Amino acid sequence: xxxxxxxxxxxSASVGDRVTITCRASQYINNYLNWHQQKPGxxxxxxxxxxxxxxxxxxxxxxxxRSGTNFTLSITSLQPEDFATYYCQQSYSTPRTFGQGTKVEx
Amino acid sequence: QVQLVESGGGVVQPGRSLRLSCAASGFPFSDYAIxxxxxxxxxxxEWVALISYDGxxxxxxxxxxxxxxxxxxxxxxxxxxxxxxxxxDDTAVYSCVREGGVVAAFDYWGQGTLVTVSS
Numbered sequence: 001x002x003x004x005x006x007x008x009x010x011x012s013a014s015v016g017d018r019v020t021i022t023c024r025a026s027q028y029i030n031n032y033l034n035w036h037q038q039k040p041g042x043x044x045x046x047x048x049x050x051x052x053x054x055x056x057x058x059x060x061x062x063x064x065x066r067s068g069t070n071f072t073l074s075i076t077s078l079q080p081e082d083f084a085t086y087y088c089q090q091s092y093s094t095p096r097t098f099g100q101g102t103k104v105e106x
Numbered sequence: 107q108v109q110l111v112e113s114g115g116g117v118v119q120p121g122r123s124l125r126l127s128c129a130a131s132g133f134p135f136s137d138y139a140i141x142x143x144x145x146x147x148x149x150x151x152e153w154v155a156l157i158s159y160d161g162x163x164x165x166x167x168x169x170x171x172x173x174x175x176x177x178x179x180x181x182x183x184x185x186x187x188x189x190x191x192x193x194x195d196d197t198a199v200y201s202c203v204r205e206g207g208v209v210a211a212f213d214y215w216g217q218g219t220l221v222t223v224s225s
């Protein structure tokens with residue numbers, strides 16, 4: 001199984017900050033890495049797919065980049081609605097796996 | 107718009123069975139692979155099972171293999187998860203999720219249905 005190691009597990013930030021979350025895959029997954037946002041009591045929502053492609057309707061302050069088996073999600077100018085938990089997820093192979101999540105708190 | 111609506115959750119005793127349903131609308135259901143993903147209270151996301159667009163291929167997490175069965179009825183635009191021999195650690199919100207796009211991302215999620223396994 002492909003293990004995704006996400007860091008940090010939580011972070012505190014302020015509105016307007018730049019935030020970076022990393023996800024490291026245990027083996028080659030090409031660019032089959034996706035990022036999801038989940039707010040309390042809500043279903044997750046796809047933010048980025050294929051490491052760096054923005055899902056339709058997602059603000060451009062979200063971006064992603066791949067370097068080998070390391071992936072990064074960045075949020076520039078954090079907004080109040082961005083406080084949530086973020087998960088990386090690989091779709092390269094079955095079983096599909098998720099990172100353990102990063103909670104972005106005020 | 108794409109909608110996935112789960113139903114069938116509830117409280118069930120250990121060792122018993124439950125069947126979840128997921129009603130899909132707003133897209134050609136028979137063209138898409140669909141997954142079940144679960145989330146235990148206060149925990150992260152865990153993939154459970156996958157079924158191909160035509161039901162010919164099915165895959166399961168080791169934690170549910172031999173106990174859970176995923177199926178679909180494309181004539182009814184409905185996905186199912188038959189859960190047998192339920193255990194306390196199966197307690198979670200179960201969501202159906204569409205797979206789409208060039209890298210088979212989870213592009214649409216249902217709101218989920220809560221399954222509680224407790225005596």
